[in-house]
Amino acid sequence: MEKIAEYVMARGYHKIAIFADTTSYGQVGRHDLIKALAARGITPVSNEKFNIGDTDMAEQLTRARDAGADVILTYGIGPELAAIANSRAKLGWEVAMIGSWTLSMSNFIDAAGPNGVGVVMPQTFIEDGDTEQQAVFIRNFQATYKTTRMDSPPSAAQGHDSLYLLTAAIKQAGTLDGPKVRAALDDLQETVEGVVQMYRHPFDPANHEAVSAANVVYGIVKEGRVVRLRSEQSAAAQ
Helix, strand or coil: CHHHHHHHHHHCCCCEEEEEECCHHHHHHHHHHHHHHHCCCCCCCEEEEECCCCCCCHHHHHHHHHCCCCEEEEECCHHHHHHHHHHHHHHCCCCEEEECHHHHCHHHHHHHHHHHCCCEEEECCCCCCCCHHHHHHHHHHHHHHCCCCCCCHHHHHHHHHHHHHHHHHHHHHCCCCHHHHHHHHCCCCCCEECCCCEECCCCECCECCCCCHHHCEEEEEECCEEEECCHHHHHHHC
């Protein structure tokens, strides 16, 4: 959430339209986006909702355009986000689109096609292989699943890392007893090298996020996949 707000400020957007689905995911995301923007003195000019399964977002987009929005911030899942991108293209409204990590899902990228190019999102993991460990993970994943692109790179990477964290907690607890494993996770002594980051005491009773903001990067849709956002791409996406 903070990374989205940071990007909005860095790119100089001031008239924000929020598009969030009606699920708990979307509405909690909307709430947190509004809070993060408010801390930076920004109030959205348009707040739009959509349902799972919606395929035409022209009505919501028209309201946002008429409100003078200069950027769309999204919080939803791939197919409906693709509907936003496609409806935006049909309206001929070339407004920037930024959103949560779900914009990296293949069901957004494939359904949006060329209309999804340039969309930006924060990511815990991008299928570029910046480190040797990431490169090995990507090669193994692609070989195992006979693919050249992960359907959801952050999900794959965080799922991978979570198993190693859980394994370390079980070893520390010396049992499979749930409460004891949880207690071990909240005070994990072993340093776990993951593909997202190096985990040193990643949890405590008040913090179960594990991933630090410093390990979140920006991705951009380009040529049918998400790649790391570079400064020149950021300027072009504005």
